[in-house]
Amino acid sequence: MAHPSTTDHRTVGAAARLLGVTTRTLHHWDTIGLVSPSERTLAGYRLYTAADLARAHRVLVYRELGVALDEIGALLDAPATDALDTLRRQRDELGARIDRLERMAEAVxxxxxxxxxxxxxxxxxxxxxxxxxxxxxxxxxxxxxxxxxxxxxxxxxxxxxxxxxxxxxxxxxxxxxxxxxxxxxxxxxxxxxxxxxxxxxxxxxxxxxxxxxxxxxxxxxxxxxxxxxxxxxxxxxxxxxxxxxxxxxxxxxxxxxxxxxxxxxxx
Incomplete structure (x- = not known):
């Protein structure tokens, strides 16, 4: 395997800083197979590629929307039609949540x-x-x-x-x-x-x-x-x-x- 360029790949710590998460979070995502670093250095250190980081950004988006981690992996890997169905369902849930929050804001x-x-x-x-x-x-x-x-x-x-x-x-x-x-x-x-x-x-x-x-x-x-x-x-x-x-x-x-x-x- 060729030695990866340090400008194109990120260590766990660098990736965590870029994504705004902890290294513990990235280790957890790796353990559950949600986002795993694709490359290694000659010394054996794991490195995140641009594609890995793009997937991690998508995880953050779905997590912000309230999608559970165990559903995010399936959503990322699902065919386009299934992904759209999931997103539409999530949009309906967000709409209901927004309505509840608006009522709570009015009460406050x-x-x-x-x-x-x-x-x-x-x-x-x-x-x-x-x-x-x-x-x-x-x-x-x-x-x-x-x-x-x-x-x-x-x-x-x-x-x-x-x-x-x-x-x-x-x-x-x-x-x-x-x-x-x-x-x-x-x-x-x-x-x-x-x-x-x-x-x-x-x-x-x-x-x-x-x-x-x-x-x-x-x-x-x-x-x-x-x-x-x-x-x-x-x-x-x-x-x-x-x-x-x-x-x-x-x-x-x-x-x-x-x-x-x-x-x-x-x-």
Whole structure:
């Protein structure tokens, strides 16, 4: 055999650098018969010819397309018709993968928007759904206050999947809950009464629409309701004295679930 020209042939290391793979990869391809060096030096070192490197480049292309190594060899050696069938099938699979990735990208975009804005509704739609007293700026204020908490992350994740119809349903459920809370407060239902406990659980469940709310967290929110003028005005507008009554109902329900309201902390 004639001594090969070093300019026309590549050692394993040189071929690996040219192809952008490791020598281990080339050794593996050689072992499985996918791409093998065709020449040897007089000293016995294996050399890749231009044809070997061309085949290796085709392997890289097919690998990038997601074709398994055990299929690539058959594809490279197959008759033209069989190769075309394989490529068409691979193109269909790539199309399906692209569709999935595009849907995932859209979902990520919605998640980003939800993290930034808090709700994926225009200001007009928010007012139409939540009522004329609703102020879209409240969502931004909430993000500034809670944006770095796990609860805001949960809220954003759930908001990212909700449509205007979902928010309308949630709003209707909240209004029904408020009406029942007001009726119980006016009729003198005492904290700790089973009816009051049931309403406390409904109220906690309504919060869980946005983030997971434990009984201890519920107590902490009840404290805020009576200490912040905005909450007092909100609940007392539904029924006079509702804010203080609701806080007592929340505390009594928490005690029934083993939580001491005096020592409860945000978990």
């Amino acid at each position: 975009d919605r998640m980003i928007e939800a993290r930034e804005s808090g709700i994926l509704l225009s200001a007009e739609d928010q007012i139409a759904i939540f009522g004329g007293d609703w102020q879209p700026a409240w969502v931004e204020q909430a993000r500034e206050q809670w944006g770095d908490t796990p609860q805001w992350a949960q809220y954003a994740e759930r908001a990212a999947t909700r449509s205007a119809e979902d928010w309308q349903r949630i709003t209707a459920e909240t209004e029904a809950l408020h009406a029942d809370l007001a009726a119980a407060c006016r009729s003198g239902v005492l904290p700790g009464d089973p009816r009051a406990d049931a309403l406390a659980e409904r109220h906690r469940a309504s919060l869980a629409t946005y983030f997971d709310c434990t009984h201890a967290m519920h107590v902490c929110l009840g404290r805020r309701y009576v200490s912040e003028p905005g909450y007092v005005a909100y609940y007392d507008a539904i029924a006079p004295g509702l804010t203080a009554w609701l806080r007592e109902v929340i505390d009594a329900n928490a005690r029934a679930h083993g939580i001491d309201p005096a020592t409860a902390t945000w978990e």
